[in-house]
Amino acid sequence: AEFVLQDGSVKSGKMPEGEKMSECKQEAEQQQKEDEREGLIEFYGSYQELFQFFCSNTTIHGAIRLVCSKKNKMKTAFWSVLFFLTFSLMYWQFGILYREYFSYPVNLNLNLNSDRLAFPAVTLCTLNPYRYSAIRKKLDELDQITHQTLLDLYDYNMSLARSDWSTLSTRKRSSRSLLHHVQRHPLRRQKRDNLVSLPENSPSVDKNDWKIGFVLCNENNDDCFHQAYSSGVDAVREWYSFHYINILAQIPDAKALDESDFENFIYSCRFNEATCDKANYTHFHHPLYGNCYTFNDNRSSLWTSSLPGINNGLSLVVRTEQHDFIPLLSTVTGARVMVHDQNEPAFMDDGGFNVRPGIETSISMRKEMTVRLGGSYSNCTEDGSDVPVQNLYSSRYTEQVCIRSCFQLNMVERCGCAYYFYPLPAGAKYCNYMKHIAWGYCYYKLLVEFKADVLGCFHKCRKPCKMTEYQLSAGYSRWPSAVSEDWVFYMLSQQNKYNITSKRNGVAKVNIFFEEWNYKTNGESPAFTVVTLLSQLGNQWSLWFGSSVLSVMELAELILDFSAITFILAFRWLRSHKSHSPPAPHPNSQDNTAFQDEPSGLRAPHRFTVEAVVTTLPTYNSLEPRGPSRDSEMGHE
Numbered sequence: 001a002e003f004v005l006q007d008g009s010v011k012s013g014k015m016p017e018g019e020k021m022s023e024c025k026q027e028a029e030q031q032q033k034e035d036e037r038e039g040l041i042e043f044y045g046s047y048q049e050l051f052q053f054f055c056s057n058t059t060i061h062g063a064i065r066l067v068c069s070k071k072n073k074m075k076t077a078f079w080s081v082l083f084f085l086t087f088s089l090m091y092w093q094f095g096i097l098y099r100e101y102f103s104y105p106v107n108l109n110l111n112l113n114s115d116r117l118a119f120p121a122v123t124l125c126t127l128n129p130y131r132y133s134a135i136r137k138k139l140d141e142l143d144q145i146t147h148q149t150l151l152d153l154y155d156y157n158m159s160l161a162r163s164d165w166s167t168l169s170t171r172k173r174s175s176r177s178l179l180h181h182v183q184r185h186p187l188r189r190q191k192r193d194n195l196v197s198l199p200e201n202s203p204s205v206d207k208n209d210w211k212i213g214f215v216l217c218n219e220n221n222d223d224c225f226h227q228a229y230s231s232g233v234d235a236v237r238e239w240y241s242f243h244y245i246n247i248l249a250q251i252p253d254a255k256a257l258d259e260s261d262f263e264n265f266i267y268s269c270r271f272n273e274a275t276c277d278k279a280n281y282t283h284f285h286h287p288l289y290g291n292c293y294t295f296n297d298n299r300s301s302l303w304t305s306s307l308p309g310i311n312n313g314l315s316l317v318v319r320t321e322q323h324d325f326i327p328l329l330s331t332v333t334g335a336r337v338m339v340h341d342q343n344e345p346a347f348m349d350d351g352g353f354n355v356r357p358g359i360e361t362s363i364s365m366r367k368e369m370t371v372r373l374g375g376s377y378s379n380c381t382e383d384g385s386d387v388p389v390q391n392l393y394s395s396r397y398t399e400q401v402c403i404r405s406c407f408q409l410n411m412v413e414r415c416g417c418a419y420y421f422y423p424l425p426a427g428a429k430y431c432n433y434m435k436h437i438a439w440g441y442c443y444y445k446l447l448v449e450f451k452a453d454v455l456g457c458f459h460k461c462r463k464p465c466k467m468t469e470y471q472l473s474a475g476y477s478r479w480p481s482a483v484s485e486d487w488v489f490y491m492l493s494q495q496n497k498y499n500i501t502s503k504r505n506g507v508a509k510v511n512i513f514f515e516e517w518n519y520k521t522n523g524e525s526p527a528f529t530v531v532t533l534l535s536q537l538g539n540q541w542s543l544w545f546g547s548s549v550l551s552v553m554e555l556a557e558l559i560l561d562f563s564a565i566t567f568i569l570a571f572r573w574l575r576s577h578k579s580h581s582p583p584a585p586h587p588n589s590q591d592n593t594a595f596q597d598e599p600s601g602l603r604a605p606h607r608f609t610v611e612a613v614v615t616t617l618p619t620y621n622s623l624e625p626r627g628p629s630r631d632s633e634m635g636h637e
Contacts, residue, residue, distance in 0.1 A: 125289035313513025360479035367519035402461035
């Protein structure tokens, strides 16, 4: 007889019974160990087995009730519905938490700081558009034209100290050009949406039934823009301002308007009980507010308030009497003041307010800083470099700087020239109807689109992430008082050569100071961080299932096992599907389908080994001594 040993060799001869039993036991133990080693990487045989093992051993509350009450179908159904309903509610809460997290909410942090404060910049304007020598003649002619217009429209005879209307015909060609363009955009009466010109000798009409305005047409006069006002004062000022801007824009050099007269406007200037000098202010001209002076604008030597209070701030005595002014352009008297941060332009229309003549105005300030979170938390910008609008101002980025720059750039692109009130872009020129005939029509049409945000300037220009503001509150008192005005005006006349024509409307006093040292900082911090999100998710998980992070890992293990079983079943299905259509055998190959995938060199030993085990060892419990005939048969075999 031949026996196949463990190492695959074949041995002939008889084997004792004890040795046979020992060898069979060793093979059984070895097979059991191999089965156990394969069980370490073996997955569950079915979904039911996997689910039962999970529910019986998991630390998630309620899962064991799905299998322990399997003999009671009603309880099993009840706990199944309750279990999956709880899961649904928990993940619904998870969705709410994730939505709140990705909305990037912020907390507002309010801090009060106490320290010595740098004094802000203060801009003061005369509210007196000046008759500069470079444009005096054209302004005189514009006044004459306006005088005749008011006489025609309202029968008002405006007294003028300048040349008579009859001298207009003797002006130079440039003056006749001004008259031509003014007549091209005359003031008109408007009634029931129809614009008509009023003849000189027309019968009197009810002025309340009419609106007044002017018409601006394009170069071909086939499309016009009607600018109408319910107030005649507003209409005259806007019409006069339109022609006044055209006159200013014709001056090639803006320095021709630099006719500063600081001593004749600022009678007294003191800061921290020390006298101001010319090194403490800068001058610029505003078309409507006249000469403007900005104090403490030198960033190399800023003022610092040593103490709060009225005696430790800026104190100014200013002249408010109108001198050589333009009455059709400026209808108020006094001065205009604005407090702003250094390196920010003074937009007098937005943040300024007027100082009344004969009044001492005391302005107390409170500093307030705002620091916003950028990135996903807000739409703010750090320095404006990521804003798609060119900064035309020589200052740092602010929202108003961006908005005005955006309008000016659209003005140059659409109208071919720049608006006089805003900085001039590179390569552009200011609009005037001597060179750009229909710029007024284009400007007012563009202004309507700008206010309706058709240009998109309000969306493009974002708020800065860090900004400083000053909250102001003002108090008023009569200055000088009735008992002291005589000696005050006498001293002003002696020191400043002030000619007193109207004591009550001649001068005003302004005090600007910090109310206290404390300043407020409004900061933002993330309200929902990753740590907060994980904490909230853990709270929800513990609320609905009373489990921990390890329970989550058990659930993850369940998902992985489920995926592995699905993959194995799919693989077996594909393999069995392919086995139904085996490839055709080669004509010279032997008919051995059971071992056709094995190499040819291993076919005989494998076949002999299987046959020997099957024929000689059918069962371990039926081993009996063989007789001579059986041995001879086996030997013969």
